[in-house]
Amino acid sequence: xxxxPTGLTKxxxxxxxxxxALFIGVxxxxxxxxxTSIQTTEMLVRDIAKVLMAVLALxxxxxxxxxxxxxxxxLGLVGYxxxxxxxxxxxxxxxVAAFVMPTVAxxxxxxxxxxxxxxxxxxxTGDIGAMAAVAHLQGYAYLAGGLLFGIALFRAGVLxxxxxxxxxxxxxxxxxxxxxPDAFYRxxxxxxxxxxxxxxxxxxxxxxxxSAESSASPVDVATVR
Numbered sequence: 001x002x003x004x005p006t007g008l009t010k011x012x013x014x015x016x017x018x019x020x021a022l023f024i025g026v027x028x029x030x031x032x033x034x035x036t037s038i039q040t041t042e043m044l045v046r047d048i049a050k051v052l053m054a055v056l057a058l059x060x061x062x063x064x065x066x067x068x069x070x071x072x073x074x075l076g077l078v079g080y081x082x083x084x085x086x087x088x089x090x091x092x093x094x095x096v097a098a099f100v101m102p103t104v105a106x107x108x109x110x111x112x113x114x115x116x117x118x119x120x121x122x123x124x125t126g127d128i129g130a131m132a133a134v135a136h137l138q139g140y141a142y143l144a145g146g147l148l149f150g151i152a153l154f155r156a157g158v159l160x161x162x163x164x165x166x167x168x169x170x171x172x173x174x175x176x177x178x179x180x181p182d183a184f185y186r187x188x189x190x191x192x193x194x195x196x197x198x199x200x201x202x203x204x205x206x207x208x209x210x211s212a213e214s215s216a217s218p219v220d221v222a223t224v225r
Contacts, residue, residue: 006211012063013204019056020196022049027189033116035109039102047098054091058084060200061149067203068158076152083145089138093119146170146192153199158206163198166191 026049031037065072065080072080097119105112114124118135150168153159170191 006207009063009067009207010204012060012067013200013202013207015056015200016060016064016203017197017200019053019060020193020198020200022053022056023189023196024193026050026053033120035105035112035116038097038105038112038116044098044102047094050094051091051098054087054094057087057196058091060196060203061087064153064159064199064203065149067207068156071156071158072152073155075148076156079145079148079150079152081145082141083149086138086141086143086145089134089141093134093138146195150195160198160202163195163202167195167199170195 026046030046031040031042033043037043061080061084065076069076101112101115104115110126111128114126114128115131118124118128118132121139124132147168150164150166150170153164154161154168
């Protein structure tokens with residue numbers, strides 16, 4: 001098996017599309033989060049899927065940035081670093097939710113409820129320490145990174161522009177939905193999830209077309225003569 005830049009780019013496109021699909025899938029019929037539900041097997045599976053989603057998203061975003069690094073410019077670099085930091089924190093908090101919070105909830109349900117509430121953009125009734133700052137920083141990085149990176153990708157003009165715009169404006173939709181009831185809160189994943197699917201497919205197709213053009217047989221000069 002030969003590893004090529006084109007192959008890696010196509011793989012990152014597939015990873016981005018898979019991340020978007022997972023992001024949407026884990027929110028469908030998502031149970032209400034509290035100290036009781038976080039201890040269930042269903043939530044363990046969902047949180048592990050969120051960890052996988054974040055890993056795939058990081059691979060996909062890296063491919064998007066590196067495949068057009070010159071076109072993305074400084075704005076693209078800043079946007080990539082910020083949104084990558086956001087997904088790294090998503091991966092970390094999902095890991096904690098899967099493997100740490102169930103144990104904490106079994107003996108300190110009030111603390112678990114407060115951490116889960118802050119994770120959904122609500123207020124905690126007690127002191128949860130640094131978890132509050134992490135949750136807020138994660139949200140800011142996710143929203144600002146999506147906006148900046150989406151604008152950079154739109155300006156580069158290589159990937160599907162509707163998907164780059166959806167990534168950029170998805171943060172605005174997220175802010176609106178975050179102040180609505182829990183049932184609407186679960187719709188937060190849809191704009192960015194759809195954007196990631198669109199960007200991933202577009203990246204894969206772009207890499208495929210570029211590979212096809214570069215491997216096309218040149219005209220036989222001797223024959224022309």
